[in-house]
Amino acid sequence: MRTHLRTPHALLRCSAALLLGISASCASSKTQEAAPAAPASVSTTPFAGEVGMGISYLQTRASDLVNAVESLVVSLENRDLAGAKRAYFEARAPYEEIEIVARAFPELHRNIDARAHEFPSGELDGDFRGFHRIEIFLFSREKVTPAMPYAKELLEDVEELEAVLADRRLYDAKMEFEAMIDRCSEVASKTITSEEEMWSDQSLMVIRHSWIGIHSLYRHFASDVRDKDVKLAERIDRAYRQAIELIRSDFPIGQIEGAPFSIIDRRKRREIADASLKLRALLIQAQQELDLIDA
Template identity: 30%
Template sequence: MSPRSLLIAAAAFGLMALQAPARADVDPEALVEPVADYKLYVLDNLDAFVSHTRDFTRAIKAGDLERAQSLYAPTRVYYERIEPVAELFADLDASIDAREDDYEKGVDDPDFTGFHRLEYGLFKQRTTDGLAPYARRLMSDVDDLESRVQGLTFPPARVVGGAAALMEEVAATKVSGEEDRYSHTDLWDFQGNVDGSQKIFALFKPLIAEEDPAFVERVEDNFAAVEATLAHYRLAADDPEAGFVSYEKVSDADRRALVGPVTVLAEDLSTLRGKLGL
């Protein structure tokens, strides 16, 4: 069997164990393929995440400040895309992606690790000195995450709910610029969240498109509005890999312009589980 066929079979088995009934007009078996395809998406992003994290942490351990700074944002994108699944492992999510505000002693707290601890050193202190232990811990945590996800049966309700959760996070904390407060690479994170949310919506859209075409059109229009705003700040319009300008250069007007469609997206996508009977 192909990897996709194996995942479809595993997803079907997992759905058999669901206790909550789906809506009468949504066949539970119809959820099998999108859940399996989403797991493939997550595994592909995890594979890239591991590879990019390895390069990122090697640059830190080698003392190459400029390279480490340049790899920070593009490495995080893969995590931001799959955050709904990563957050199933609260211990790893905390050690990989917690912010200094989550700790009583802030940046001086010994439990503060992960990307944002490294961000503080690389962009605030502008040095790699003393960061090697944090780099090794990050690499270990990312490897652990990949290992745990391999054998995970994806809960359909969690997968579908992830579309809204990603947009809610952008609206609640990221538009303010507090996520990447030292590197100002927030737009990379926005794009990762949007990518992940769009993927979930695209996979499950066929199950609701005929019943509620107006909903589908509204969600797609708002995704397009967010993408258009992000595109305005790309370093190269024809090269998505080139990334974005510093978030400091995003005007207040465009920050406000992002809030509207992101908030509406979060609200609309929060109804997706109900539409699918989850």
């Protein structure tokens, strides 16, 4: 249940979204419901139903995200460092899935997930905020109080994200495939370097939920791909399952965080990168089969 931390402004946004019939389901993030009705101008675009179902799933994850950030704020208020770290991980996982479509909200994404190196003065820059500012306080300095104002800002940002996901005009099939393909590349060339969660040492969690986010969008196109090329559809499904299986043993049962990335050896890192590149190559083929590449 949402806590009292939810702002009146955010409640108004959520009420409006419900009236439009496009609010997120409160079901478990693993439960997929039918996509809410989209405006006529959106529903007539190619693969509008597939896009809508994928975004509906991300809306449920946005709800999980807000709940987790609320828990983070409460833990910080109680000066509970262990609880704050746990809430941080619980918030990072859904955001990594949502981030697949971050090109639809670049400025908000910067507020939520920018890293210190993106600012002129690094971690001392006044504009540096969001997850990674909080990460430094919790995992590098192990301080609670300085993280509080940034957690409250983050809560406002993720509440705003719910409204952005409700605007279906921002998403289409071409954009989603480009985003999925780009994220596969990012996992193989950037996340694998461990810069993603340098202080929390949880880049493996980021990789896992990046793949989950990709699949949460692609799976609604799977039948369309199957209609074009059955073998390709099977190869994509197998590549995803193999990627997840590759790191399954690194995640204790019932725990959202995985093994520290610093203990993952070079051989396994190479396997992870190759798994992501394999998925990327197959998604490009699916993109071509569905005629989602601009001439």
